[in-house]
Amino acid sequence: MSKRVKVNIKRQDSPDSGSYWQTFELPVEDGMNVTTILLRIAATPTTTDGEKVAPVAYDACCLEEVCGACSMRINGKVRQACSALVENLLKEQPEITLEPMTKFPNVRDLVVDRRRIFESLKRVKAWAPIDGYTPRGEPDRMSPSDQEDAYPLSRCMSCGCCMEACPQFNDKDDFIGPHAVSQAILFNTLPAGKPLESERLDALAEAGGIAACGNAQNCVKVCPKDIPLTVSIAKAGRATTIHSIKRFLAR
Amino acid sequence: MSSQTATTAISPREKYYFLARRLHSLTGLMFSGFVCFHLLINATVLTGGESFQFCVEKIHILEHMGILVPVEMATIFFPIAFHALFGIVILLTSQSNMKDYPYGGNIRYTLQRLSAVVILVFLTMHIWHMHWLGKPFGGAQFDPANATSTAAAAMQSWSLWAPIYAIGVAATVFHLANGIWTALITWGVTIGPRSQRVAGYCCVALGAVLFVAGLGAVRGFMTYSVADGNETAAVEQVEESGH
Ligand code: HEM
Ligand code: SF4
Ligand code: SF4
Ligand code: FES
Numbered sequence: 001m002s003k004r005v006k007v008n009i010k011r012q013d014s015p016d017s018g019s020y021w022q023t024f025e026l027p028v029e030d031g032m033n034v035t036t037i038l039l040r041i042a043a044t045p046t047t048t049d050g051e052k053v054a055p056v057a058y059d060a061c062c063l064e065e066v067c068g069a070c071s072m073r074i075n076g077k078v079r080q081a082c083s084a085l086v087e088n089l090l091k092e093q094p095e096i097t098l099e100p101m102t103k104f105p106n107v108r109d110l111v112v113d114r115r116r117i118f119e120s121l122k123r124v125k126a127w128a129p130i131d132g133y134t135p136r137g138e139p140d141r142m143s144p145s146d147q148e149d150a151y152p153l154s155r156c157m158s159c160g161c162c163m164e165a166c167p168q169f170n171d172k173d174d175f176i177g178p179h180a181v182s183q184a185i186l187f188n189t190l191p192a193g194k195p196l197e198s199e200r201l202d203a204l205a206e207a208g209g210i211a212a213c214g215n216a217q218n219c220v221k222v223c224p225k226d227i228p229l230t231v232s233i234a235k236a237g238r239a240t241t242i243h244s245i246k247r248f249l250a251r
Numbered sequence: 252m253s254s255q256t257a258t259t260a261i262s263p264r265e266k267y268y269f270l271a272r273r274l275h276s277l278t279g280l281m282f283s284g285f286v287c288f289h290l291l292i293n294a295t296v297l298t299g300g301e302s303f304q305f306c307v308e309k310i311h312i313l314e315h316m317g318i319l320v321p322v323e324m325a326t327i328f329f330p331i332a333f334h335a336l337f338g339i340v341i342l343l344t345s346q347s348n349m350k351d352y353p354y355g356g357n358i359r360y361t362l363q364r365l366s367a368v369v370i371l372v373f374l375t376m377h378i379w380h381m382h383w384l385g386k387p388f389g390g391a392q393f394d395p396a397n398a399t400s401t402a403a404a405a406m407q408s409w410s411l412w413a414p415i416y417a418i419g420v421a422a423t424v425f426h427l428a429n430g431i432w433t434a435l436i437t438w439g440v441t442i443g444p445r446s447q448r449v450a451g452y453c454c455v456a457l458g459a460v461l462f463v464a465g466l467g468a469v470r471g472f473m474t475y476s477v478a479d480g481n482e483t484a485a486v487e488q489v490e491e492s493g494h
Contacts, residue, residue, distance in 0.1 A: 077351060077352070165348065165351075165352050167347050167348055167357070167361075168344065168346075170344070172343060172344045172345075173344040207264050208268075209268070210269075211269050211272035212272075214360055214363075214433075215356070215360065215436050216356050216357045217354070218354060218357050218360075221354050228444070230447070231442055231443055233436065234436045234439050234441065234442040234447075236439075237437050237439040238438065238439020238442070239439070240269070241273065241439065244269060
């Protein structure tokens with residue numbers, strides 16, 4: 001007789017409607033993760049009350065924790081559904097709870113509108129400006145220590161976990177979020193990103209920029225890619241202060 | 252290009268946000284410096300009423316120079332007023348989630364905000380209770396000329412003052428120690444996890460010293476015998492022998 005698991009899911013039919021809970025029960029499979037659960041529920045969407053319901057909407061893509069699409073609150077803590085193993089989740093609590101992320105507008109069930117993540121990246125110009133028709137030649141070489149600093153930051157997959165867990169990232173403020181601070185530092189370290197360094201620091205000095213961080217350091221704890229976000233934040237604090245003073249003195 | 256259009260469309264909130272947050276941090280640090288002196292000087296009461304009176308007289312040399320009030324306003328009053336007012340603005344933008352993410356840093360973040368509210372209430376009571384600014388409202392029980400005995404009398408005038416001051420000291424010392432720790436990150440002084448950890452130990456040590464000093468002072472003033480207070484006589488002797 002195989003083991004069964006109860007899954008409580010917070011559902012919402014449309015962006016403006018209210019939310020409600022439904023419970024499903026299904027057999028545990030070997031190596032099962034939360035995305036598998038949602039897949040199985042989609043096949044036979046019947047609640048524990050025997051009610052046939054619409055399948056639970058959810059996002060997923062890579063299924064190997066590199067795309068960042070499947071972030072949700074699992075047992076109250078934000079993480080990737082595709083890498084959250086049922087076996088481990090049942091050690092945390094006897095039943096699994098799934099909720100959509102709370103810091104982004106809900107679209108339906110576990111799907112949220114993650115646009116703010118990308119708006120933030122646009123605000124800090126998190127790219128290398130290499131468009132155009134003229135050849136630019138070889139970029140400067142990076143020192144090994146810069147490479148070592150930059151590589152971990154480049155693993156960010158814009159999954160939203162750090163923002164979901166950040167107490168300063170909410171509707172009351174327009175904080176860009178820890179990921180964007182870290183990406184600004186990454187592109188300021190890359191030789192190809194250097195031409196926009198000053199504009200990125202300007203963006204970090206804006207309202208909702210680096211100064212909105214309250215140093216709770218939740219971001220670094222929940223980041224599935226172990227990105228040293230608090231190091232980026234402290235670096236950004238220093239660089240933005242120096243940049244702003246220079247700006248002021250140059251006036 | 253875009254930066255140009257951005258500068259023309261910039262709102263005052265945009266323009267001064269970063270500056271205001273940095274000033275908030277700086278004024279927090281300034282006030283922390285004051286609180287360190289304040290608590291340590293108060294604790295001198297434990298070595299006798301004369302020592303505290305002596306320290307107060309030294310500070311009030313500034314009064315004879317006619318600059319006590321301007322110095323007090325510029326280095327203490329305006330900084331903390333700005334810190335408190337802008338601090339309330341910051342409080343309104345935070346959304347604690349300690350229940351879901353009970354990490355050390357998150358707990359300190361939440362306590363930093365909780366202690367700020369406690370300090371807001373305590374500081375108002377304390378200024379009314381002791382400082383001349385409280386005079387129009389029937390407070391201002393501290394008199395620098397008879398520093399030890401008036402402070403002791405003020406502390407002993409109500410049974411709840413001792414616990415209130417103990418809570419006030421605890422909240423202030425936590426806020427100060429944790430505030431210095433975060434300010435070091437804010438200004439980009441401690442960047443890596445290791446330097447932040449070491450800074451954390453230093454802040455805990457500072458906080459422990461100030462907490463003991465602060466509670467010691469409360470105890471000192473509670474147990475000081477107001478009736479046979481002779482601190483002025485003692486100071487006159489000190490000053491005479493010094494001349
Ligand atoms: C009067 C009521 C007060 C309020 C409402 C208040 C509010 C706050 C808030 C909300 C923060 C967090 C800011 C952030 O991390 O972004 C903070 C930080 C801080 N506070 Fe206060 N505070 C008060 C009193 C004090 C006092 C009495 C001291 C000194 C003992 C102090 C020293 C600091 C320091 C050093 C920081 C750290 C700033 C930083 O991280 O850069 N505050 N305060
Ligand atoms: S920094 Fe980490 S938690 Fe934040 S979006 Fe990137 S990968 Fe996700
Ligand atoms: S350190 Fe800053 S960015 Fe990270 S969770 Fe805390 S407030 Fe948010
Ligand atoms: S599906 Fe890509 S991270 Fe989970």
